[in-house]
Amino acid sequence: MITSIREKVLAGKRISEEDALHLFESDDIFSLGSLASHVAHRKNGKKAFYVRNRHINPTNICVNRCKFCAFSRSKGQEGAFELTIEDIIDKLGRGKREEGKGKDSRKAARPENRQADLGFTEVHIVGGLHPDWPFEHYLEMLSSIKKTFPKLHIKAFTAVEIDYFSKISGRSLEDTLGALKKSGLGSMPGGGAEIFSEGVRNRLCPEKISGDRWLKVMETAHRAGIRTNATMLYGHVEDLSDRVDHLSRLRSLQDRTKGFQAFIPLAYHPKNTEIAGTYTSGIDDLKTVAVSRIFLDNFDHIKAYWIMLGEKISQLALLFGADDIDGTIIEEKITHSAGGLTGEKLTAEQLVNLILKAGKVAVERDSFYKTVRMYR
Amino acid sequence: MIERQEKDRISRQEALSLLRKADLLGLGMWADIIRKALHPEEICTFVVDRNINYTNVCINKCTFCAFWRDAEDADAYLLDRETIFRKIEETIALGGTQILIQGGLHPSLDIFYYVDLLRSVKERFDINVHGFSPPEVCYIADTSDLTIRETLSILKAAGLDSIPGGGAEILSDRVREVLSPKKIKSSRWLEVMEAAHRLGMRTTATMMFGSIETPEDIITHLEAIRQLQDRTGGFTAFIPWTFQPGNTELQARGKGQGAKTFKVQTPATAVEYLRVLALSRIYLDNIENIQASWVTQGLKMAQVALRFGANDFGSTMIEENVVASTGVSYCVTKDDIIGSIRSAGFVPVQRDTHYNLLRFF
Numbered sequence: 001m002i003t004s005i006r007e008k009v010l011a012g013k014r015i016s017e018e019d020a021l022h023l024f025e026s027d028d029i030f031s032l033g034s035l036a037s038h039v040a041h042r043k044n045g046k047k048a049f050y051v052r053n054r055h056i057n058p059t060n061i062c063v064n065r066c067k068f069c070a071f072s073r074s075k076g077q078e079g080a081f082e083l084t085i086e087d088i089i090d091k092l093g094r095g096k097r098e099e100g101k102g103k104d105s106r107k108a109a110r111p112e113n114r115q116a117d118l119g120f121t122e123v124h125i126v127g128g129l130h131p132d133w134p135f136e137h138y139l140e141m142l143s144s145i146k147k148t149f150p151k152l153h154i155k156a157f158t159a160v161e162i163d164y165f166s167k168i169s170g171r172s173l174e175d176t177l178g179a180l181k182k183s184g185l186g187s188m189p190g191g192g193a194e195i196f197s198e199g200v201r202n203r204l205c206p207e208k209i210s211g212d213r214w215l216k217v218m219e220t221a222h223r224a225g226i227r228t229n230a231t232m233l234y235g236h237v238e239d240l241s242d243r244v245d246h247l248s249r250l251r252s253l254q255d256r257t258k259g260f261q262a263f264i265p266l267a268y269h270p271k272n273t274e275i276a277g278t279y280t281s282g283i284d285d286l287k288t289v290a291v292s293r294i295f296l297d298n299f300d301h302i303k304a305y306w307i308m309l310g311e312k313i314s315q316l317a318l319l320f321g322a323d324d325i326d327g328t329i330i331e332e333k334i335t336h337s338a339g340g341l342t343g344e345k346l347t348a349e350q351l352v353n354l355i356l357k358a359g360k361v362a363v364e365r366d367s368f369y370k371t372v373r374m375y376r
Numbered sequence: 377m378i379e380r381q382e383k384d385r386i387s388r389q390e391a392l393s394l395l396r397k398a399d400l401l402g403l404g405m406w407a408d409i410i411r412k413a414l415h416p417e418e419i420c421t422f423v424v425d426r427n428i429n430y431t432n433v434c435i436n437k438c439t440f441c442a443f444w445r446d447a448e449d450a451d452a453y454l455l456d457r458e459t460i461f462r463k464i465e466e467t468i469a470l471g472g473t474q475i476l477i478q479g480g481l482h483p484s485l486d487i488f489y490y491v492d493l494l495r496s497v498k499e500r501f502d503i504n505v506h507g508f509s510p511p512e513v514c515y516i517a518d519t520s521d522l523t524i525r526e527t528l529s530i531l532k533a534a535g536l537d538s539i540p541g542g543g544a545e546i547l548s549d550r551v552r553e554v555l556s557p558k559k560i561k562s563s564r565w566l567e568v569m570e571a572a573h574r575l576g577m578r579t580t581a582t583m584m585f586g587s588i589e590t591p592e593d594i595i596t597h598l599e600a601i602r603q604l605q606d607r608t609g610g611f612t613a614f615i616p617w618t619f620q621p622g623n624t625e626l627q628a629r630g631k632g633q634g635a636k637t638f639k640v641q642t643p644a645t646a647v648e649y650l651r652v653l654a655l656s657r658i659y660l661d662n663i664e665n666i667q668a669s670w671v672t673q674g675l676k677m678a679q680v681a682l683r684f685g686a687n688d689f690g691s692t693m694i695e696e697n698v699v700a701s702t703g704v705s706y707c708v709t710k711d712d713i714i715g716s717i718r719s720a721g722f723v724p725v726q727r728d729t730h731y732n733l734l735r736f737f
Contacts, residue, residue, distance in 0.1 A: 282676030
């Protein structure tokens with residue numbers, strides 16, 4: 001490990017893009033892990049977070065056909081699906097009904113108990129860019145969920161979907177985001193960032209919004225008081241300097257807005273996609289987490305998303321700078337379409353066990369990283 | 377052979393304290409330095425082989441095993457010769473150099489069956505037969521009223537080349553009493569290995585952890601292996617792997633009556649696997665090779681294991697049945713193994729049973 005980079009980090013100074021590239025190129029994973037752990041500890045102590053959440057994908061019908069994606073379908077194509085708003089409410093309520101069996105159902109039906117009942121505190125909603133659904137459909141989706149489950153936090157719609165909503169509704173980004181927020185949008189996920197570098201993006205997903213536009217949507221969301229995450233899809237056709245460029249653009253925006261909550265590096269999955277290729281190596285996964293933690297000094301949280309990294313690598317990532325392993329998920333379609341190697345859900349108990357066995361304090365968080373409960 | 381250096385060796389006490397308290401990254405870095413010193417070529421080896429489980433009928437019925445059946449069970453089997461030959465032909469066609477023949481302790485097979493099987497394989501094929509773990513060797517000896525040494529000599533003469541390290545589980549009789557009361561005790565496992573080494577046969581050694589053992593039991597196991605290796609030098613590799621609870625009696629009993637005795641806390645996580653792996657590399661200073669277990673950990677973890685002490689990816693396992701019966705099955709081809717080794721930063725090299733390098737990729 002290059003001593004000067006280490007000294008900078010230990011002194012709490014920012015490292016340069018060139019430094020980040022050196023770190024990516026280093027094979028000293030132990031020093032990298034220990035330096036990243038140092039930064040993580042400074043930010044979050046021994047805490048590692050998880051959330052009780054559920055994923056919902058309203059549709060896989062998408063007008064974009066990104067080459068790395070195995071989830072999307074065209075309208076009418078085999079395997080295409082659309083959930084109605086009732087379907088979504090039904091899926092969300094399912095945990096509640098199952099939980100309610102044999103218990104005091106009247107108590108469970110009280111509005112103040114609805115949330116505890118669900119078994120999760122956050123719903124994560126992302127989907128394809130549907131060719132026919134009007135913007136109002138999404139507003140109704142949010143308000144219906146809110147009406148039925150008032151305490152449930154809705155984290156929904158990537159920057160790519162927000163941009164699309166603005167196009168189909170003819171509204172500005174500000175108005176689009178404002179209307180969604182008013183209907184119940186609580187925060188936004190960080191998907192659709194892929195790799196910002198124009199050359200790579202043109203090869204991967206020519207129809208998708210540019211990196212600059214993605215950042216513009218996020219900036220607008222942050223200014224509207226909507227917190228978001230940020231992601232990076234790595235391990236396909238990009239090179240290490242593309243990764244550094246990506247991280248650097250995120251860091252600059254975060255300097256201006258402070259609106260990002262967590263950065264989530266996403267390991268590419270090759271199955272059923274147009275570009276194929278191979279899975280990333282476990283070593284690359286851990287290095288990417290570590291370099292992200294060290295470079296993104298203005299991000300509070302680095303998430304090792306277990307669906308994409310696998311439970312095992314996610315747990316190890318907690319020793320390489322990550323402080324969050326995402327949540328219970330319950331149902332996952334996007335990664336699993338591309339050869340996801342994990343199950344679709346983990347129980348809170350399993351998540352706590354992974355964290356404790358890594359020597360961390362397990363903290364169940366809400367959608368803004370407030371502590372719900374803690375296990376030592 | 378690696379020079380034994382008494383002074384530099386870590387003691388049981390030191391090992392116990394490392395296993396309990398050491399920082400995982402520190403432990404990994406230490407194991408990585410040792411691995412580099414022993415294998416400076418930055419290669420990672422693997423063998424192309426197939427597991428042939430000739431029978432799943434077994435009188436031992438270990439609580440951690442999901443593979444065994446009673447002879448009367450509907451899905452009990454004993455492979456016929458033709459099936460075994462066909463499996464070997466396929467293995468050779470795929471560039472295989474070894475078959476691992478292992479099975480249950482079948483009450484109606486005696487040494488004549490094994491001698492006949494080995495001869496008929498060796499007559500037809502030029503392939504290394506890695507077969508019969510110590511519980512099988514002991515069972516053959518007992519049912520045929522032979523000593524272990526006699527049994528091994530006969531099997532060797534019939535064509536047995538080397539012996540796999542299975543059935544070691546944890547070499548602590550306290551644990552074996554709970555996990556596998558009918559299986560041979562630690563001393564007999566070691567006795568078979570010592571006798572095999574003295575007859576000039578190389579063997580591997582395994583350890584299954586993450587069930588009901590304590591850290592002390594793990595150190596007891598490592599110490600037993602290290603001591604025997606000091607005497608014989610016959611172990612080619614050490615292979616630690618984790619208990620897979622699916623479909624096993626141990627898992628079921630951990631939930632019902634007797635839950636206290638059988639309680640498996642939770643299956644070993646990635647952090648615990650790497651901790652034991654790294655400690656094995658540090659403790660077993662007289663064993664040249666440490667295998668990563670992709671079969672129980674998956675390829676990504678096996679890649680990480682190459683930086684935590686392992687230098688070998690084990691076998692490509694054209695066929696594997698025992699771990700798969702617990703519901704854990706990673707679909708992996710030879711190309712996946714080669715690609716994984718390469719993307720972890722090592723040169724993939726196909727080896728034979730005795731770790732001679734055959735082909736660089």
